Amino acid sequence: MKGPLYVTPPRGPEGTGYGRRTVLKGLAAAPLATGLANVLADPKLARAAANSLEEVSLTLSNGNQVTASLARPAETPAPAVLLIHEWWGLNDQIKTMAAEFAEQGYLALAVDLYGGEAAEAGDSETARSLMQAVDAEVATETLTAWTDWLKQHDDGTGQVATVGWCFGGAWSLNASIARPVDATVIYYGNVDRPVDKLEQLEGPVLGHFARQDQSITPEMVETFASRMDEAGQDLTLYWYDADHAFANPTGARYDEEDAAQAWERTLGFLKRQLQG
Numbered sequence: 350m351k352g353p354l355y356v357t358p359p360r361g362p363e364g365t366g367y368g369r370r371t372v373l374k375g376l377a378a379a380p381l382a383t384g385l386a387n388v389l390a391d392p393k394l395a396r397a398a399a400n401s402l403e404e405v406s407l408t409l410s411n412g413n414q415v416t417a418s419l420a421r422p423a424e425t426p427a428p429a430v431l432l433i434h435e436w437w438g439l440n441d442q443i444k445t446m447a448a449e450f451a452e453q454g455y456l457a458l459a460v461d462l463y464g465g466e467a468a469e470a471g472d473s474e475t476a477r478s479l480m481q482a483v484d485a486e487v488a489t490e491t492l493t494a495w496t497d498w499l500k501q502h503d504d505g506t507g508q509v510a511t512v513g514w515c516f517g518g519a520w521s522l523n524a525s526i527a528r529p530v531d532a533t534v535i536y537y538g539n540v541d542r543p544v545d546k547l548e549q550l551e552g553p554v555l556g557h558f559a560r561q562d563q564s565i566t567p568e569m570v571e572t573f574a575s576r577m578d579e580a581g582q583d584l585t586l587y588w589y590d591a592d593h594a595f596a597n598p599t600g601a602r603y604d605e606e607d608a609a610q611a612w613e614r615t616l617g618f619l620k621r622q623l624q625g
Contacts, residue, residue: 385449385612386605389442389598399444402459407494415491418444418459420451421504428508428531428623429456429499431492431524433517435597436476438467442599443514450512453616454624456505460495462488462520470599480516492524508623510552512615513538515594518565525550532622534615537565537593540573544580553583555618557611561592587614 388394402418409415418439430450434443439461450457462483468475492511499509510532513521518538525533526542529551536557554577558570570586577584589595589611595604596611 386598395441395445398448399441402444420447420457422451422454425504426506427456429505431511432459433513433520435514436480436516438463440467489527493528496528544576547580550582556586559589559591559595
């Protein structure tokens with residue numbers, strides 16, 4: 350179906366020695382989203398899951414080497430998901446998300462756009478400096494190179510989706526414009542793009558946005574939806590009565606119910622687009 354679909358979710362009450370599979374499957378008795386949140390909220394569990402990933406690298410045209418963290422699914426070949434971190438950098442939270450995507454049957458790659466640097470949780474000054482230091486051309490080439498790498502990977506099917514949060518949400522969209530992929534997921538990222546750029550997308554887009562967000566405002570998102578419609582693109586938007594970064598269990602704005610619902614919707618979207 351072409352054109353945007355708007356959905357407002359119902360609101361209810363708010364509610365080392367381990368390998369990746371041990372950590373995540375050890376919480377199998379809990380609902381998927383709850384179990385994942387428990388891992389992310391526990392630094393030791395998140396570190397164990399993050400340590401299970403494989404570090405991979407490639408060289409850009411300028412000769413610089415870039416790295417990423419790879420999680421492989423139990424069965425291959427599998428569709429791939431390229432994950433892009435928040436403004437904090439590639440930390441254990443994002444690596445744990447990659448580990449969980451692998452548990453869900455995806456070849457998951459968490460890329461690093463900060464050259465190995467990351468801000469400590471809550472250190473907004475450092476995060477802002479790291480984000481502002483990103484060279485857009487280099488970041489675009491980095492994401493394009495990793496997308497191509499995933500498309501050609503022996504363990505992949507050639508299908509690729511991008512997923513990003515906050516800073517990474519914006520770059521999830523940028524990556525899909527620069528090198529069209531099969532699906533794009535945006536968590537509260539800047540989506541201010543002209544129609545001619547959006548026309549370059551070749552797969553559907555899923556967006557999760559928060560009504561209380563003071564930076565990624567409803568006005569920006571509505572303009573994005575209008576431009577996507579003009580560009581003839583598939584867009585599904587979900588609105589949550591939450592604040593920016595509501596899906597991050599390590600942050601002060603975490604909203605358990607909305608984060609769980611967004612995660613399940615993301616998995617359903619990717620399953621439809623990448624697994625039929």
